[in-house]
Amino acid sequence: MIVPAYGSATIADLMPSIGAHLGVPGCREDVLGLPNAERYVVVLVDGLGWHLVRGAIRDAPYLASLLGDGKPITAGVPSTTVTSLASLGTGLPPGQHGMAGYTSRVPSTGEILNALTWESDLVARSYQSKPTLFERAAEAGVAVSSVALERFEFSGLTEAGLRGPDFVGYAEERDTERRIALTVAAAQRGRRSLVYAYERELDHTGHVEGCGSSSWLRHLSRVDDMIERLRAELPDDVVLIVTGDHGMVDVPQEHQILAEDVPDLMAGVDALAGEGRFRQLYVDRDSPAAVAARWADHLGDRAWVRTREQAIEDGWFGPVDPALVERWGHVLVALQTDWAVMTRQFPRELSLVGMHGSLTPAEMTVPLFVD
Known part of the structure; x- marks a missing residue:
């Protein structure tokens, strides 16, 4: 198990470390040791x-060339996009921003929120109300830009955790030339600049085909080539940083446990959320300790099972804002090796090959490459 070292080596520490160089108020220290610059x-x-890159160096020669000076940092818990992007954007651990995972229960309504699709009446800016580093940097006079697909501009996740930059959208992901040109232009805005550029297809391919597939390797090669070309076109005074939001493991069908087929697992569970590698169990009428004991007894060494209080005490989410604590399940189930707990409540998950969310090294560690 990897428990994040919040405040020193996580995705939440990246933007505050950059902010320390750009003069953003409140960003007092660069804990990651980044090069000093006025453009990032x-x-x-x-x-x-991190482990996926190390295992595919022949398919990613540019990223492989950065391994020597690169280092691993970690995602927050759970190791999933919603939580990691909120930590990146706010500079806060999950316990402070409250974006508890891919799906989680909203305490005020009881609904299960999918924070990627955000099919909810919840106002994202209110649900995650703490200021982002992008907002703070913009207020300090930094030219802040976000380069991503046009349809992400007003998404719930963008509004909750990534708001603040001037949004620079593109319509077609495969239009590499345009993406590079937009990023280069954004990097040269103002006297000081910060650009956030998002690439999503590698994750999608891993989910559908597996991160051990030839399709995944082809996408990695394409991403590697795009980033190398971006570096070549960026001015020399721009520091390029490449990172990820989580790793991934492939889960074979025979290691996918269907929760509804195991009566002991659903007993006492009022709502189930999270994802296959990190289940969140909401327990309103039974004892969370009793539910945790049943899950631990059934799963054995296939999972780490903790009550919410145990997980908080163990530092999974960093310091937790008391106003947000009810967003996490009363019981947390983090799967080990290549196991997953699936549910018919989320049928789209049943077709996934690559998964993430747990606290294994393969999922938790992501690269910090600087060039």
């Missing part, structure tokens, strides 16, 4: 795990 471009590749 951060490329976040969804699903780019």
Whole structure:
């Protein structure tokens, strides 16, 4: 199990470390040891795990060339896009921003919120109301830009955790030339600049085909080539940083446990959320300790099972804002090796091959490459 070292080596520490160089108020220290500059471009590749890159150096020669000076940092818990992007954008651990995972229960309504699709009447800016580093940097006079697909501009996740930059959208992901041109232009705005550029297809391919597939390797090669070309076109005074939001593991069908088929697992569970590698169990009428004991007894060494209080005490989410604590399940189930607990409540999950969310090294560690 990898428990994040919040405040020193996580995705939440990246923007505050950059902010320390750009003069953003409240960003007092660069804990990651980044080069001093007045212009930074951060490329976040969804699903780019540290161990995945190390295992595919022939397919990613540019990223491989950065391994010597690169280092691993970690995602927050759970190791999933919603939580990691909120930590990146706010500079806060999950316990402070409250974006508890891919799906989680909203305390005020009881609904299960999918924070990626945000099919909810919840106002995202209110649900995650703490200021982002992007907002703070913009207020300090930094030219802040976000380069991503046009349809992400007003998404719930963008509004909740990534708001603040001037949004620079593109319509077609495969239009590499345009993406590079937009990023280069954004990097040269103002006297000081910060650009956040998001790449999503590697993660999508991993989910559908598996992160051990030839399709995944082809996408990694394409991403590697795009980032190398971006570096070549960026001015020399721009620091390029490449990172990821989580890693991934492939889960074979025979290791996918269907929760509804195991009566002991659903007993006492009023709502089930999270994802296959990190289940959140909401327990309103039974004892959370009793539910945790049943799950631990059934899963054995296939999972780490903790009550919410135990997980908080163990530091999974960093310091937790008391006003947000009810967003996390009363019981947390983090799967080990290549196991997953699936549910018919979320049928789209049943077709996934690559998964993430747990606290294993493969999922938790992501690269911090600087060039």
